[in-house]
Amino acid sequence: MYNIGIDLGGTAIKAAIVDDSGKILIKDKVPTGSERGYEAVMKDMAMLCLSLIGKCGLKISDIRKIGVGCPGTPDKSNGILIYNNNLGMRNVNIRKELQKYINLPVFIDNDANVAALAESISGACRNTKDSVTITLGTGVGSGVVIDGKLYGGFNYAAAELGHHTLIMDGEQCTCGRKGCYEAYASATALIAQTKKAALEHKDSKIWEACKNDLDNVSARTAFEAERMGDKVASMVCDRYIRYIGEGLVNIINIFQPEIIALGGGVCNEGARLLDPLKEYIAKYKYTKEETPASKLVIAELGNDAGVVGAAMLTE
Amino acid sequence: MYNIGIDLGGTAIKAAIVDDSGKILIKDKVPTGSERGYEAVMKDMAMLCLSLIGKCGLKISDIRKIGVGCPGTPDKSNGILIYNNNLGMRNVNIRKELQKYINLPVFIDNDANVAALAESISGACRNTKDSVTITLGTGVGSGVVIDGKLYGGFNYAAAELGHHTLIMDGEQCTCGRKGCYEAYASATALIAQTKKAALEHKDSKIWEACKNDLDNVSARTAFEAERMGDKVASMVCDRYIRYIGEGLVNIINIFQPEIIALGGGVCNEGARLLDPLKEYIAKYKYTKEETPASKLVIAELGNDAGVVGAAMLTE
Numbered sequence: 001m002y003n004i005g006i007d008l009g010g011t012a013i014k015a016a017i018v019d020d021s022g023k024i025l026i027k028d029k030v031p032t033g034s035e036r037g038y039e040a041v042m043k044d045m046a047m048l049c050l051s052l053i054g055k056c057g058l059k060i061s062d063i064r065k066i067g068v069g070c071p072g073t074p075d076k077s078n079g080i081l082i083y084n085n086n087l088g089m090r091n092v093n094i095r096k097e098l099q100k101y102i103n104l105p106v107f108i109d110n111d112a113n114v115a116a117l118a119e120s121i122s123g124a125c126r127n128t129k130d131s132v133t134i135t136l137g138t139g140v141g142s143g144v145v146i147d148g149k150l151y152g153g154f155n156y157a158a159a160e161l162g163h164h165t166l167i168m169d170g171e172q173c174t175c176g177r178k179g180c181y182e183a184y185a186s187a188t189a190l191i192a193q194t195k196k197a198a199l200e201h202k203d204s205k206i207w208e209a210c211k212n213d214l215d216n217v218s219a220r221t222a223f224e225a226e227r228m229g230d231k232v233a234s235m236v237c238d239r240y241i242r243y244i245g246e247g248l249v250n251i252i253n254i255f256q257p258e259i260i261a262l263g264g265g266v267c268n269e270g271a272r273l274l275d276p277l278k279e280y281i282a283k284y285k286y287t288k289e290e291t292p293a294s295k296l297v298i299a300e301l302g303n304d305a306g307v308v309g310a311a312m313l314t315e
Numbered sequence: 316m317y318n319i320g321i322d323l324g325g326t327a328i329k330a331a332i333v334d335d336s337g338k339i340l341i342k343d344k345v346p347t348g349s350e351r352g353y354e355a356v357m358k359d360m361a362m363l364c365l366s367l368i369g370k371c372g373l374k375i376s377d378i379r380k381i382g383v384g385c386p387g388t389p390d391k392s393n394g395i396l397i398y399n400n401n402l403g404m405r406n407v408n409i410r411k412e413l414q415k416y417i418n419l420p421v422f423i424d425n426d427a428n429v430a431a432l433a434e435s436i437s438g439a440c441r442n443t444k445d446s447v448t449i450t451l452g453t454g455v456g457s458g459v460v461i462d463g464k465l466y467g468g469f470n471y472a473a474a475e476l477g478h479h480t481l482i483m484d485g486e487q488c489t490c491g492r493k494g495c496y497e498a499y500a501s502a503t504a505l506i507a508q509t510k511k512a513a514l515e516h517k518d519s520k521i522w523e524a525c526k527n528d529l530d531n532v533s534a535r536t537a538f539e540a541e542r543m544g545d546k547v548a549s550m551v552c553d554r555y556i557r558y559i560g561e562g563l564v565n566i567i568n569i570f571q572p573e574i575i576a577l578g579g580g581v582c583n584e585g586a587r588l589l590d591p592l593k594e595y596i597a598k599y600k601y602t603k604e605e606t607p608a609s610k611l612v613i614a615e616l617g618n619d620a621g622v623v624g625a626a627m628l629t630e
Binding site for chain 2: 110146151155160165166243284288294
């Protein structure tokens with residue numbers, strides 16, 4: 001028996017047939033085209049699943065369930081996507097829509113939770129029961145696995161770790177509050193921090209790294225300028241890493257997970273990111289040396305986390 | 316069958332025989348006298364249990380287990396108090412010490428966790444599966460109950476919600492970091508905020524409320540001065556409540572518990588505290604109106620939470 005995982009994103013619908021260990025047998029994608037309305041998107045999701053089943057020479061009866069991960073707020077118990085901003089969907093019954101075409105159990109959850117589940121089963125957090133996966137991207141995505149299961153709270157909306165305050169009344173966050181972790185530790189925040197430093201320091205090599213056009217600034221720019229020997233860029237990187245670290249200490253004090261996996265493009269910086277973070281955590285975490293400490297690692301599944309985790313979803 | 320709960324505090328050892336519903340049959344206390352060394356304290360704990368059993372006309376075989384709650388870091392699986400600052404205890408095997416006198420299963424946990432368990436079983440959070448109890452006292456104590464069980468993380472040290480940042484690099488916290496929730500929302504913090512406001516405003520009625528002696532300032536003083544019509548005190552209260560609220564929003568975004576119980580003396584302020592907190596949470600929580608919202612209530616068990624929760628401890 002196999003499972004199908006679907007990663008419903010703003011630009012593409014990705015799907016894969018996945019075995020129980022999290023190994024992908026086959027994967028494929030089609031454009032989302034959400035402007036066509038949710039019914040067309042749901043039909044394409046179902047057709048993509050059927051084509052994968054066909055290509056593998058499997059039958060629907062070889063598939064146990066379908067899982068769907070997508071940004072937004074899910075009603076997990078009913079398989080309904082309550083709200084998704086960038087797909088323009090509201091109260092879409094994904095379970096019922098998919099079951100029009102394929103009569104299999106359908107489970108849904110948000111993309112950050114799904115990625116955390118994937119890492120916990122076959123990624124950087126495998127062989128642990130309690131883990132947290134943090135994805136530093138446009139926002140700060142997060143999922144918490146407790147005793148092998150995704151933690152959702154009583155309304156399935158928990159584990160929004162990007163939306164705890166790092167600095168009350170600080171930077172404006174997209175959620176409406178000021179000072180959230182996301183407003184300091186996301187890739188978006190790093191880009192803003194890099195641009196601000198460039199504007200304040202006209203002689204910084206950040207300008208060289210972005211070819212004198214701030215529109216070219218990415219989450220890599222400050223690290224690139226630092227490698228060119230630029231002190232301003234170095235300060236931007238150090239401070240950004242401190243922001244990440246401060247939130248990680250909070251997460252450790254709150255959850256004490258066996259392991260935390262960090263994901264997102266910025267993790268390509270490797271030891272430049274991880275080493276000072278480990279040092280920061282060791283220095284500031286609440287528990288002292290007598291108590292076993294959470295490990296910090298880089299997430300492993302990258303773009304596959306969405307389909308693998310979705311395939312692993314259960315009730 | 317009954318359970319015994321022991322609340323091992325800095326000044327007193329309290330103990331009670333408690334039934335499975337959390338009802339206290341009998342309770343009593345003796346001075347801790349920790350300066351005598353841990354063996355004398357452990358013996359007194361055991362003797363107190365035996366005297367309660369005798370007074371009730373019960374036998375040891377009528378008791379299922381003994382639970383002990385105390386400040387500090389427990390090793391729950393081995394019943395060892397790893398570290399307790401104000402009792403001066405380090406690596407005390409409470410289980411083994413008590414079993415020298417009474418051959419019953421012994422479980423331990425820290426006092427904030429024990430209080431949260433008590434509230435979830437027979438206090439303000441009864442009939443819920445997921446709850447958080449926050450105690451605003453000398454520090455900010457907290458316990459998280461998930462699916463009816465205390466959440467401890469992989470090392471039993473989790474749920475230190477008082478030690479997440481409200482303002483990075485802000486007020487010095489006792490844990491060594493700066494800007495923790497505890498440094499803004501504890502009763503200790505409110506006292507400091509009240510004193511500071513008094514020093515900055517010599518005409519404030521805070522002075523009248525503390526009889527012109529800042530050593531008299533308690534967590535009630537600012538609220539009392541506010542009732543005298545003092546604007547400065549009112550500002551102190553508003554800001555303190557905002558600090559509490561900011562952390563509660565974080566806790567909701569992170570855990571989405573069905574219910575949060577607030578404890579500690581300051582909760583005697585009732586609606587003056589609770590109403591603006593509810594408003595603040597409704598305004599700033601991450602989830603919007605489509606998603607069921609966590610309830611906020613005042614903890615109910617007060618000083619009994621320690622013995623009741625300890626009696627309810629399990630493996």
